[in-house]
Amino acid sequence: MVESLTSLRKRVNDYLAANLPADIDQPTLADAMLYSTLADAMLYSTMAGGKRLRPTLTLATVEVLGGQLNADVMRAATALELLHTYSLIHDDLPAMDDDDLRRGKPTNHCRFGAGMATLAGDGLLTLAFQWVSDNQLPAPVKVDLTRELAMAAGPAGMVAGQARDIENTGRHLSLNQLRYLHRQKTGALIHYAVLAGGIITNQPTAVRQLLAKFGDYYGLAFQIYDDLMDVLGTTAQMGKEVGKDAEEHKNTYPGLLGVPAAEDQLHQALAGARQTQADLAQLTGRAFAAYDDFLAYFKL
Template sequence: MRGLKDLKGQIDQFLKQKMSDDIDQDTLAASMEYSVNAGGKRLRPALTLITVQVLGGELTQDVMKAATALELLHTYSLIHDDLPAMDNDDLRRGQPTNHKKFGAGMATLAGDGLLTMAFQWVTDNQLPADVRANLALALAEAAGPFGMVAGQARDIEGEHERLSLEQLQYLHRQKTGALLRYAVLAGGIITEQNQVVKALLAQFGAQFGLAFQIYDDLMDVVGTTKKMGKAVHKDAGEHKNTYPGLLGVHGAQEQLHLVLRQAKNTQAALNEATKRDFSAYDQFLSYFKL
């Protein structure tokens, strides 16, 4: 069983080796690779790969390609999120954002390229045809107008409005949680699990995603630019709906602890349903340090 650090190295190496094969324009390639190779925790593909391993699957080149497709799609969302028409950020992972280096037009195209290449990678491999089809459908649902994109739209419309806790949770289940839910579910799709197990995997992913967003909101208040690799203390100034803004720092911390307890319960349910040891998820849950 590979640990998170080893998996990150394996993901980084795969992306660096394989991306250029599928890009046919030099400046576009530089722009796409700039953001993908800028670092990042690689939590999303790592969640898929850990889940595959726990469920007895092998990390073949085909599995790596299908899993790392999610990092391509995630990076597209970051590039577009940073654009002047969206959050207008100057820093991402401690480096100038894509549009600051390549211009807004090329950055937009880099995001477009990564989005479409992600679907190429989940289907252009030798996994069983029904696995590829199910991955593509689940990823489209998670990333599209019923998932992440819908959450981004709610986030834009919610500016200068005060959302309720229920509305904020719904927004973040789409905006951030949908891709993390998919990340865990994808491991179940690749290993062809039954519906009960896939439902539990999706539940854990959704809970991890909600915890991730609450933590990110908290770090915008109590974190530093050096630690986060991007500007902090922006949410309040931009009138964003956040957990600390709605509940205060202490209330947001309580919500985080509640969601993490729920995730631990789901982890235990997965142990029981599969008769396998999902303690490997602990290294992901340890990410949330206050």
């Protein structure tokens, strides 16, 4: 039986709270003068809340495909939340989006300064790869996870998308160009999150391809929804400032298409995700109803 999204989210939060401090160099009482704020800065953003969609997508996929959520799977899956949190810290920096609010709290650099926030992000990024490899999963699984995560996060994935976002601020992109940008910036980690469940459970290529396809549709829907909520939502709802995309001339779906057409794009992406969900069920003979909880996130 697949656990509820609420239960999976609690698993992630509990694992992070119990294990993250152990991998950060903490001061001893004898060396109190050597204390730094690195641990506080890393924990501040990681434990600030959040939907935990990425690691819970991995965990739900593992369970749907018959895997067990043991300590090794939890370590590999929650590594993605470390990496995601690093990306948020760096994205909020003054040299990037210069945001003051994240998850309803002051952003990391507002709380600890830009230098320490940068180091907190660096620490979370590198620790993510430690967790992916520092477990007892089979060696081929760890190799595949490490490679796929590096590609999703690096200069062919999320980092490339962020660079495109910076370069094209104030420029008018076509719909295809906008999709490509966000497939890297936002979609790459969600693509990985779903695929990772197939890697951990040693699925054949055809299943992995469909899992990645579901992740692609879900990632597209996630970005369109985020763009729409920047127009339609409130700061209280989003936990961050809204309306900044238009002020800063960012390329967004509502900005390019208008709100009604952007909503239509969202519905198309969700339809693609649901069709892929059905294709996965047919191919594997397993019920993928657990994905319904994730698809229910999109409410306008």
